[in-house]
Amino acid sequence: MSQRVRNPFIAKGVRRFGRSKAYSRSGKWAVKTKGPLDAAPAEETTVDKTFQGGVRKVPKQKQSRYYAAEDVSTPLYSRKKNTNPQKVRESLVPGAILILLSGKFRGKRVVLLKVLDSGLLLISGPYAVNGVPLRRVNAAYVIGTSTVLDLENVNIPDHLNDEYFKRPASANSAEFGEEADAGKNTISQERKDDQKAVDSGLLQVITPPVKAYLNARFSLSKRDYPHQMKF
């Protein structure tokens, strides 16, 4: 971020160039006045109205007589209503093989299927290869390797989105006295079917050397230094 400052301070409150010099250096004198880019015709805001005394221009829309007596409060900033989708690193391309850095499957190499709207990554082992199911993963906890599979012919269904993976809210809010769910995670048939559908497509793209790669777990050894590694 080393942009040259056009008119730096040379002492407290004293700039290098005076007013006229600064103006000529800024180049503003060279810019010809332009009309509006979209030459939309200006809307008529006034209307002729005849009064007893003559004709006068009157605003088309009369100002409202009412205005709020107290300040109208603006809603507080809500992180949930995120209109800007998170941008994800360049290396995280659909089809890229990732190394998971944390969690149950740490060290496993998995295939990135797509980037979800929330910014999380949708991955699959595939399950048949290394036991990692269809899952969401945070991009910060993942290393993107340079190995990228061609997922052009692999169909990833659209219904696999954030809503699909969201944990049911009722899981933790069991009422007092009621038996809380034993915590047994029964995997729905829908999940199993989706897993099979996606994996069958992936397995066609995965050649034996790639399969061996996905099977192997990443681990740092004695003289492995990540800052010297090329992923």
Place this chain on the structure above:
Amino acid sequence: MPHQKKNVQATKPRLFVKAKITGYRRSKVKQYPQWTLLKLEGVNSKEETDFYLGKKVAFIYNATKRKEGNRTKVVWGKIARPHGNSGAVRARFQRNLPPKTFGATARVMLYPSRV
């Protein structure tokens, strides 16, 4: 049957870099316990520390009492900036590390990843 060497790397992969806790940031007579200095393995110059900036660090130790069947405790921190020219690094932990930890090993995780 000969003793089969279990592939430990497969089951317990090492996904962190070892770092020695060398002390607090300090001058001759004044020290700043907020900042602990770490010497990462294999990192020997300021340029090499760039990869590790922002990474989470864990100082892991054992307590005497078992809580939930586990004695292991962690103090988490972050690598904030390089320290000097030879690859040392300044880290800030959630609670300042006690001087007892100097010479001990901390784990520098590979996340948040920027690769």
